[in-house]
Amino acid sequence: MKFFDKCKKYIIIAAVFGTFTTSYIFITENKANAYEISIGDKVVAYSIEDPKSLDIVNSLEQEIKNRFGTSQFKESIAVNKVRVQEGSVVSDKALKQTILQNSKMEVEGCAIFANKKQIGLVASESEGKQALDKLKDYYTAKSGLSIKESKLKTEITYSKQKDIISNIDSIDEVVERVKEANSRFKNPVVAFELKGTEEVKEVISPGTSVTTSDSIPSGQTKVQSSGKEGQKLVVKEVVMENNKVISTTALSEKVITEAQNKIVLQGKPKTAVAGLAYLTTPSRGTISSAFGARWGRMHEGIDIAANIGDPIYAALDGTVTYAGWETGYGNFIQIKHADGVLTAYGHCSKIQVAVGDTVKKGDKIGEVGNTGNSTGPHLHFEVRVNGVAKDPIAYLNK
Incomplete structure (x- = not known):
């Protein structure tokens, strides 16, 4: 009898331990290890369970509201703790881009047209103008000129256009797209006329001085001195279209070094x-x-x-x-x-x-x-x- 009592005791202890172990494993295996990010009822990303991920999501939500207006923002970004398999999550660095690429949120953007051809779709007309300013600054810096005057030569128009947020361009994406197109086509997609000045050093070619000499046979010549090039500083007004020079006009010249004439002796x-x-x-x-x-x-x-x-x-x-x-x-x-x-x-x-x-x-x-x-x-x-x-x-x- 004592033997059976003792066995019963061990069985109970084993059952309790097994239940505890099973519970521990269940809890461990089902413990949340990531954030599930969804827009409306659509899950768009899983991120690492890290406070930084929440900051990124919150900042993205605010950025969308700032770009497109609170009144347009009808679906909030929801964040829940979940358990996912390893490899399903994205890094903090890629989180924002992943959310935007997978979102089907519809917003009202602003299409940019250059000579009636669409070159981008941004959040607002203000962003379109910022893209053009960045383009102008790019060509201004590349010109190397001291700019006195600049103007946009291309007809630019804007039109409101609805689309999903993943199709909306950033300002930099529009700038890079136009720069690439301008480099490929003979006629630029967007053109700026830049007028400025530059200072360049130029060579002054020596002249030739011919003098008759009794020591030289008739009909023959002799170079007495080969001459020497001079140098001058020229201030030029330059007109450019993007990075192409259209015209150059010399405004002033200052001789740095005088040229020395070539001297030729000739027989009488x-x-x-x-x-x-x-x-x-x-x-x-x-x-x-x-x-x-x-x-x-x-x-x-x-x-x-x-x-x-x-x-x-x-x-x-x-x-x-x-x-x-x-x-x-x-x-x-x-x-x-x-x-x-x-x-x-x-x-x-x-x-x-x-x-x-x-x-x-x-x-x-x-x-x-x-x-x-x-x-x-x-x-x-x-x-x-x-x-x-x-x-x-x-x-x-x-």
Whole structure:
């Protein structure tokens, strides 16, 4: 009997322990370990059971109310403690985005149109204007200019539009979308005109000074000094469309270092045409290509490298016999002088004389350009005596 009593006692103890163990396991396995976030009756996310998660949810709810207005916010975000399997929760960092991406909450947003094409859907017209301001600031900073004036060139309109909150853009998303589109298309989706100034250092090309010398054989030249480039500080007004330069205008120049002219000595010419010994150099600049054979053919003049718009002068008194377009030469001027002498001036940007005009040595007749078969701004200058091309260097005296 005692044996059975003792067994009964152990059975009761085992049952109590088993019940406790089972209860402990049940409670442990079913204890809440996460937050369930729902909007209306739809569960949209599970987050880590952490006070920070509640802060994120609360701040998101307030953010939605601030962006779209309390009157539009009809469904609250509910938070409940639940037990979920490991791997079902999202991190605090991704929580806000997960809620928005999975929400079917309908809100009234504001569509932005650029030239009647939709470029974004934000919460309000105010957000649309903020996106445009950010775009303008981006292009302003990228221009490197000291901006004096800016204006929006694109027609922008707004229209209220209902959609689910996950389809609403942030301000930054609109900005990045437009920047990417502007970089891909020839005509920008949204364009700003920026006007400002910049300071740039530019090279001053040395001129060429030609002096006759008894020590140099007739018809020959010798470089006495190669010259030296100078430098100047130029203030320019620049007009840009987004990051594309539309126009540039020099406002002022300040010489930092003076250029030193190239000095060329030439032998005194032996020619029946005495006047040729006193030709005026037709344009300031550097002689970039000499008279003679070049690229397998005869170069029947000299090239004087200069800037577009630099003045061109008549080398000698005479009468204009041609002023117009000539194949290869572009805008072309020919002047007839005494004793069978002709001078010619090619690649001009402007012609400022007409056929029949009488000109004096040193008169301005045009401006340096890059017209015709030309690889860069320069003046092509020729001297012909009785139809025969002569090296102009031998007759320049300046």
